[in-house]
Amino acid sequence: MENPYVPIEAVIKDVIVENPIIKTFVLKPEEPLKFSPGQFIMLTVPGVGESPFTPSSSCFETERVEVTVLRQSGGKVTSALHGMKPGDMVGVRGPFGHGYPLERFKGNEVYVVGGGVGMAPMRALMFALLHEADQYKHIILRYGARNPELRMYKELCKSWETDPRVDVVYTVDIADETWTHNVGVVTTIMKPEDIQDVKNAFSIGCGPPIMLRFMVPVLLKMGFAEEHMFFSLEKNMSCGMGLCGHCRIGNLYVCKDGADFSYDKIKDFPDVWA
Amino acid sequence: MAFFASFSDFWGLLEKWAQEKPVYVVRYISDNLHYQKFTSETRDGIVYDEIRAVEPLKSFFFKIKQRVAEYPVSYSESGKAETEFIIVGAKACDLRSMEILDETFMRGEIKDPFYVERRKKGIIITSDCSSPKETCFCTLLSLKPYPEKGFDLNLSKISEGVILEVGSERGERLLSQGKELLSQASPSQLEGRNKNREVTLSKVKEQNEKFALSKPYRELIEEKFDSSVWGKYSGRCLECAACLSICPTCHCFLLYDQKVGEGFEKVRVWDFCYYRGYARVGGGTNARPTGKDRIKNKYIKKFEFYMSKFGMYACTGCGRCIEACLANIDMRQVFKDLEAGQSSNNM
Ligand SMILES: Cc1cc2nc3c(=O)[nH]c(=O)nc-3n(C[C@H](O)[C@H](O)[C@H](O)COP(=O)(O)OP(=O)(O)OC[C@H]3O[C@@H](n4cnc5c(N)ncnc54)[C@H](O)[C@@H]3O)c2cc1C
Ligand code: SF4
Ligand code: SF4
Ligand code: SF4
Ligand code: FES
Numbered sequence: 001m002e003n004p005y006v007p008i009e010a011v012i013k014d015v016i017v018e019n020p021i022i023k024t025f026v027l028k029p030e031e032p033l034k035f036s037p038g039q040f041i042m043l044t045v046p047g048v049g050e051s052p053f054t055p056s057s058s059c060f061e062t063e064r065v066e067v068t069v070l071r072q073s074g075g076k077v078t079s080a081l082h083g084m085k086p087g088d089m090v091g092v093r094g095p096f097g098h099g100y101p102l103e104r105f106k107g108n109e110v111y112v113v114g115g116g117v118g119m120a121p122m123r124a125l126m127f128a129l130l131h132e133a134d135q136y137k138h139i140i141l142r143y144g145a146r147n148p149e150l151r152m153y154k155e156l157c158k159s160w161e162t163d164p165r166v167d168v169v170y171t172v173d174i175a176d177e178t179w180t181h182n183v184g185v186v187t188t189i190m191k192p193e194d195i196q197d198v199k200n201a202f203s204i205g206c207g208p209p210i211m212l213r214f215m216v217p218v219l220l221k222m223g224f225a226e227e228h229m230f231f232s233l234e235k236n237m238s239c240g241m242g243l244c245g246h247c248r249i250g251n252l253y254v255c256k257d258g259a260d261f262s263y264d265k266i267k268d269f270p271d272v273w274a
Numbered sequence: 275m276a277f278f279a280s281f282s283d284f285w286g287l288l289e290k291w292a293q294e295k296p297v298y299v300v301r302y303i304s305d306n307l308h309y310q311k312f313t314s315e316t317r318d319g320i321v322y323d324e325i326r327a328v329e330p331l332k333s334f335f336f337k338i339k340q341r342v343a344e345y346p347v348s349y350s351e352s353g354k355a356e357t358e359f360i361i362v363g364a365k366a367c368d369l370r371s372m373e374i375l376d377e378t379f380m381r382g383e384i385k386d387p388f389y390v391e392r393r394k395k396g397i398i399i400t401s402d403c404s405s406p407k408e409t410c411f412c413t414l415l416s417l418k419p420y421p422e423k424g425f426d427l428n429l430s431k432i433s434e435g436v437i438l439e440v441g442s443e444r445g446e447r448l449l450s451q452g453k454e455l456l457s458q459a460s461p462s463q464l465e466g467r468n469k470n471r472e473v474t475l476s477k478v479k480e481q482n483e484k485f486a487l488s489k490p491y492r493e494l495i496e497e498k499f500d501s502s503v504w505g506k507y508s509g510r511c512l513e514c515a516a517c518l519s520i521c522p523t524c525h526c527f528l529l530y531d532q533k534v535g536e537g538f539e540k541v542r543v544w545d546f547c548y549y550r551g552y553a554r555v556g557g558g559t560n561a562r563p564t565g566k567d568r569i570k571n572k573y574i575k576k577f578e579f580y581m582s583k584f585g586m587y588a589c590t591g592c593g594r595c596i597e598a599c600l601a602n603i604d605m606r607q608v609f610k611d612l613e614a615g616q617s618s619n620n621m
Contacts, residue, residue: 001387005342005540044540046535048343051556072556091345129604209559235561236553238529240382244545245526246552248575249561249581256382270499272562 007091036099044091115207144186330522371522409593517595
């Protein structure tokens, strides 16, 4: 029987410094890693520990998988990762979780909202959407960061500004003199006029819990259906595959049943954003 | 199919089995019942009836600590076949606990290979209870203090020996090793067994009458999510997790990594949701920051989550948690208080 606890090896090919607290690690797994956007992996820093991360790269590249990692202050795994260099070895288990229901999105407007390091999985989603952009009625991205320095994927974001396939608006909580876009939290750039056919549109949100919590009333007011509003939940995970119990909220395992859920599935859990 | 063996003939059977594989029996060690390996020394004093052992049955299948991976050399301990073993004297509630754990560890898409392997190799011979403790409440979980299905063999102690009921092919094969030691159970022997069963069943039922509820556990929890009762109990709870570590259905674990020699290993160790760090995530956010959140969590997991996911409660009514609790917290009373909407003052 296959042992799902054994990680496969992956070599760090490159380390991209996104900003002072976020790095993107380019991994070459020993076997191609097939995943769909929104699925996550358990990444082992040998001898240190294991943590869940969602690939931020395109799911069409299975031999070069990127994860974008925020260094948590005092964080065991994320600090160790940030100290690693090209050539170093990590372990990978997974992918786990369901990923986004792209098939259901097709033919409709897709409203992608990323905040902070939550933009990482949203980048993988954007790659997948843009890969067959004509399948979706409209692709809309709203991305917020704390300040211009803490933004990630700066060049890619710039290229999207002039990409006719996507409607983007960027914001920062606190601007500096270089900043030419919006100022304010991400909900300030979410406008009813962003969407034409809101009843059939889908929204996908990933970011800090507080951001997701504030997004809910805004999306509902815009007219999104609860079953069409997807959120990524971050819960403590140990196994990633429905065995260890850690990630449970209410009657769901965030790892196995998610990690993305439509709002109707999670709204009744009082601790959902905690 | 039911057979009869005198006590000495049953020893003979145990001896035959023990020549091939380890056999564990239940015996008193000091004041309590524990599993012990059957040898010529432990042959005397085997307890076939009474109640469950102290240690949960899961300890044979889901080890408290287990190396589950070695890397980078891809290696799998699950490849190492385990040898068969026999457990004699598990109780109805113990058997239910395995059904509960099976749902998590071997019925999902991803299975725990270590558990699956032990389950395959573990032969469970159950037995009827005769002397339930005050803490036993299996009947509130629609169990009877004697196993009705799901065992390989079941034992019922009667005055002159044991009645052996066959529950699986594997059980039948075990008996075929000592046919000469068995006879067909007689109607009067079976009647004796059934009488004993009645007596025990009504005893458990009677002692739990005062804990009967007007609603299923699940409904009560959903309704009383915001009840002040949770806070009152969390004020008493020491968060020692004794109740969870002794529970036969708790399956939570933690994985950790460590260096060994030139390589590394991943170890799986039991973990408990009453510990503060259990639900903490990077950056320090905690999904269940207060004792009240955590105490409630156990009830949600056992009585709401498990029922909604697997159609069964993750509780067998074995009462181990009640016995273990230094703060005198009795789950049955917690439910009664939830129902009444207040905390009892039997502190
Ligand atoms: C599905 C999913 C996808 C994710 N994707 C990304 C991503 O793409 N990029 C990203 O940057 N982040 C992502 N995260 C978050 C990331 O997994 C965490 O930031 C990371 O696990 C932190 O690990 P750490 O060891 O550095 O932090 P630490 O704070 O050292 O450890 C966090 C873990 O240790 C436990 N812990 C911490 N302190 C204690 C204590 N005192 N006692 C007991 N336990 C303690 C916590 O409960 C937690 O399990 C994701 C999370 C999830 C659930
Ligand atoms: S919760 Fe208590 S009574 Fe129920 S199975 Fe666990 S230890 Fe036994
Ligand atoms: S809870 Fe029931 S089955 Fe378990 S030991 Fe007590 S009486 Fe026997
Ligand atoms: S045994 Fe009692 S005091 Fe200890 S954690 Fe359980 S309920 Fe709390
Ligand atoms: S992370 Fe182990 S059950 Fe979800």
